[in-house]
Amino acid sequence: MVAHLLRLKLTLLANGLKRSAWQVVGLVIGVLYGLGALVLVVSGMIALSFADAELRQPVAVLVGSLMVIAWWVVPLISFGVDSTLDPARFVTFAVPRRSLLVGLALAGVVGVPGVITALSSLSIGIVWWRDPLALVTGLVGAAIGLALAIVGSRATTTAALPLVGRRRVREAMAGLAIVPLLLVGPLIGRFSSGVSVGIDDLRGVADVLAWTPFGAPWAIPADVAGRDWGLAAGRAGVALGVLALAAWVWAKALAYGLVNPPHNEASAKRRGLGWFDRLPATPVGAVTARCLTYWARDPRYALAAAIVPVVPFILWVLDRDGGALLLAGPIAAFLLGWGISADVAYDGSAFWTHVASPVTGRADRWGRVLSAGAIGLPVILLFAVGSALVTDQPEAIPALVGLSLGVLLTGLGVASVVSAYVVYPVQQPGESPFQTRQGASTAALTSQLVGWLALLVISAPEIVLAILAVRAGSLSLGFATVVVGLGLGITVLLLGVRYGGRALERNGPVLLQRILAFS
Amino acid sequence: MPDHPEVPPTPSAVPAPAPALEVRGLWRRFGHKIAVSGIDLVVPAGSFYGLVGPNGAGKTTTLSMATGLLKPDFGTVLVHGRDLWAAPAEVKQLLGVLPDGVRLFDRLTGAQLITYAGLLHGLDRETVAARTADLLRAMALEADAKTLVVDYSAGMTKKVALACALVHAPRLLVLDEPFEAVDPVSAANIRDILTSYVGSGGTVIVSSHVMDLVQRMCDHVAVIAGGHVLAAGTVDEVRGDVSLEERFVDLVGGRVTGEGLAWLRTSSD
Numbered sequence: 001m002v003a004h005l006l007r008l009k010l011t012l013l014a015n016g017l018k019r020s021a022w023q024v025v026g027l028v029i030g031v032l033y034g035l036g037a038l039v040l041v042v043s044g045m046i047a048l049s050f051a052d053a054e055l056r057q058p059v060a061v062l063v064g065s066l067m068v069i070a071w072w073v074v075p076l077i078s079f080g081v082d083s084t085l086d087p088a089r090f091v092t093f094a095v096p097r098r099s100l101l102v103g104l105a106l107a108g109v110v111g112v113p114g115v116i117t118a119l120s121s122l123s124i125g126i127v128w129w130r131d132p133l134a135l136v137t138g139l140v141g142a143a144i145g146l147a148l149a150i151v152g153s154r155a156t157t158t159a160a161l162p163l164v165g166r167r168r169v170r171e172a173m174a175g176l177a178i179v180p181l182l183l184v185g186p187l188i189g190r191f192s193s194g195v196s197v198g199i200d201d202l203r204g205v206a207d208v209l210a211w212t213p214f215g216a217p218w219a220i221p222a223d224v225a226g227r228d229w230g231l232a233a234g235r236a237g238v239a240l241g242v243l244a245l246a247a248w249v250w251a252k253a254l255a256y257g258l259v260n261p262p263h264n265e266a267s268a269k270r271r272g273l274g275w276f277d278r279l280p281a282t283p284v285g286a287v288t289a290r291c292l293t294y295w296a297r298d299p300r301y302a303l304a305a306a307i308v309p310v311v312p313f314i315l316w317v318l319d320r321d322g323g324a325l326l327l328a329g330p331i332a333a334f335l336l337g338w339g340i341s342a343d344v345a346y347d348g349s350a351f352w353t354h355v356a357s358p359v360t361g362r363a364d365r366w367g368r369v370l371s372a373g374a375i376g377l378p379v380i381l382l383f384a385v386g387s388a389l390v391t392d393q394p395e396a397i398p399a400l401v402g403l404s405l406g407v408l409l410t411g412l413g414v415a416s417v418v419s420a421y422v423v424y425p426v427q428q429p430g431e432s433p434f435q436t437r438q439g440a441s442t443a444a445l446t447s448q449l450v451g452w453l454a455l456l457v458i459s460a461p462e463i464v465l466a467i468l469a470v471r472a473g474s475l476s477l478g479f480a481t482v483v484v485g486l487g488l489g490i491t492v493l494l495l496g497v498r499y500g501g502r503a504l505e506r507n508g509p510v511l512l513q514r515i516l517a518f519s
Numbered sequence: 520m521p522d523h524p525e526v527p528p529t530p531s532a533v534p535a536p537a538p539a540l541e542v543r544g545l546w547r548r549f550g551h552k553i554a555v556s557g558i559d560l561v562v563p564a565g566s567f568y569g570l571v572g573p574n575g576a577g578k579t580t581t582l583s584m585a586t587g588l589l590k591p592d593f594g595t596v597l598v599h600g601r602d603l604w605a606a607p608a609e610v611k612q613l614l615g616v617l618p619d620g621v622r623l624f625d626r627l628t629g630a631q632l633i634t635y636a637g638l639l640h641g642l643d644r645e646t647v648a649a650r651t652a653d654l655l656r657a658m659a660l661e662a663d664a665k666t667l668v669v670d671y672s673a674g675m676t677k678k679v680a681l682a683c684a685l686v687h688a689p690r691l692l693v694l695d696e697p698f699e700a701v702d703p704v705s706a707a708n709i710r711d712i713l714t715s716y717v718g719s720g721g722t723v724i725v726s727s728h729v730m731d732l733v734q735r736m737c738d739h740v741a742v743i744a745g746g747h748v749l750a751a752g753t754v755d756e757v758r759g760d761v762s763l764e765e766r767f768v769d770l771v772g773g774r775v776t777g778e779g780l781a782w783l784r785t786s787s788d
Contacts, residue, residue, distance in 0.1 A: 281642075281643055281644035286638035355587065357639040
């Protein structure tokens with residue numbers, strides 16, 4: 001039975017690769033990425049085995065703990081647990097639960113992350129090659145650590161499923177999870193320069209981790225090498241005890257989940273028709289109302305909107321005393337203006353509603369532009385004025401406002417054309433925003449690059465003017481930026497809507513077929 | 520008809536009204552697979568037309584091309600005598616469409632979604648509001664009018680999509696599998712709505728693979744398989760003396776006969 005499950009997983013992987021060339025590309029990228037991490041760990045461990053014996057335990061414990069914690073936590077926030085072998089598919093087969101669990105656990109190792117983790121664990125065990133006894137316990141510990149990682153990850157995800165299965169919870173968590181991720185880079189940059197982490201701090205952390213299930217399996221060989229049998233037995237107890245507990249939790253949660261699939265409860269009722277009541281009853285008004293509703297209610301749009309306030313914060317963290325903050329307005333303008341370039345792709349197959357109706361391409365474009373503009377305009381004005389005041393350069397306000405307006409309008413115009421020609425696979429509403437769709441094609445990448453380039457070239461006049469104005473602190477140049485930004489931006493927007501609208505009327509059915517082919 | 524000038528004028532010499540839908544020589548290929556190869560269909564105005572065929576017969580492809588959702592490789596589509604692919608904006612005003620296997624803008628509430636469909640077709644606010652209320656009542660969705668469509672069951676989603684197809688009072692309704700996942704009571708209500716719509720001069724095309732339903736509900740039927748029309752006409756013409764289901768199996772073939780799964784007899788052990 002266990003062998004059956006393993007064979008099934010391999011067959012599924014192979015068939016997936018046969019189905020699409022992009023899956024192969026995805027696998028190759030995954031393997032390269034994994035190999036990079038593996039080389040890092042293995043070479044680190046080889047170096048460690050020749051280094052000071054005092055260092056071996058803390059480093060092995062830290063690296064091993066990181067691995068186990070990643071397995072436990074990452075699928076929880078990104079819900080990226082590999083569901084190739086979804087236990088729910090085995091409900092109707094009479095598979096003994098024990099075989100099912102062992103088979104699923106072993107199948108969890110089959111795959112890029114599993115293999116990389118297995119090899120990394122092995123290398124941590126081999127650190128102790130000088131002492132045969134420690135080597136044996138090291139390898140056993142590595143096996144326990146690997147088991148803890150995989151069984152633990154299954155236990156946490158399966159047990160959390162009833163909660164995570166609710167649409168609201170899932171969407172909210174996925175939205176929140178991206179904020180710390182965005183901050184990781186800048187924060188590391190700041191702290192690595194300021195605070196130096198001493199080896200003693202690391203040892204302290206490792207000592208604590210060594211008594212947790214994350215670190216215990218990796219600490220045992222050091223205790224054995226020091227012939228400290230009591231410590232070794234204690235840590236083995238922690239590791240094996242938690243492994244047994246995790247297996248029990250997984251088995252229980254699986255048994256419960258198989259016969260009580262997560263239930264989607266209905267959301268709260270809403271009053272009235274929302275934006276549809278407030279905007280004009282025309283096709284343009286309807287599309288605008290629909291897009292505005294989506295900006296609030298569709299986690300993908302809400303996430304894009306939630307990233308915008310983070311922009312000035314990141315700029316401030318990166319460059320606390322300098323003028324980087326002044327870029328907040330133009331960058332937000334770019335993000336919000338360019339944001340609608342994937343609008344048709346985000347509609348997904350629901351875009352048929354537009355294709356089947358007599359709505360003109362121009363009305364479709366205007367609706368999307370007006371909704372994004374209505375959200376973008378106050379934000380960029382606030383950022384442009386606020387950043388100038390915070391950095392104490394009020395004379396830069398006209399230049400920043402002019403540049404931000406220009407970039408927003410130009411971005412909306414260019415995006416209106418791009419999204420009438422190109423759709424690419426994006427996550428569908430309800431999917432995790434982290435789940436990148438396979439087959440994000442070269443067309444998608446090219447369209448983005450061409451679009452950015454066009455945007456940069458077209459807004460070059462106001463960019464240059466704004467730079468000169470801020471450098472010279474010149475108000476007259478600043479007002480010239482406003483005039484040029486608005487004039488050029490409005491021209492590009494009108495042309496973009498007109499041309500993009502015509503292209504959309506021509507391409508609508510083709511775009512719809514491409515979207516349908518993605519799923 | 521220029522080919523037959525000798526045909527004597529019949530007593531009712533008024534030119535017959537253009538068919539609600541006329542499809543001529545429709546072809547469509549996906550990659551290497553030819554999904555639809557030269558389909559001709561004439562759907563008379565005021566008929567209740569059933570399109571039946573096995574899975575993968577090309578029903579959905581044909582209906583997508585007939586409603587402007589998929590561009591045919593070859594062939595023409597005339598809706599009430601007007602070429603759909605030559606003047607899409609005008610002709611789409613005449614069409615109400617319910618496609619199968621697509622999403623809706625499901626972050627809108629049921630009432631918002633119907634309103635959206637109405638406004639996209641250029642209706643004014645009062646008309647949309649009145650019709651939305653009527654449609655929600657007819658589809659028994661009043662209680663869930665303010666629930667997001669994403670939280671609807673499959674049957675409710677079908678019903679709200681059907682309401683969207685009806686809101687602009689089209690002259691031709693094209694429904695792909697409209698009764699799938701719909702409960703029997705709602706299905707009966709929807710059938711009543713469609714029947715009275717046909718009675719008042721509208722035309723309905725439904726695709727289905729439930730023969731019994733088509734035989735009871737439709738007056739015309741076309742059987743398609745492998746991208747071809749195997750038979751078309753009134754239901755009585757197509758089925759002859761047997762039931763539509765028997766006739767369908769005759770036409771399409773593929774029945775497996777014989778002893779088969781002898782071991783499945785539970786009494787045998």
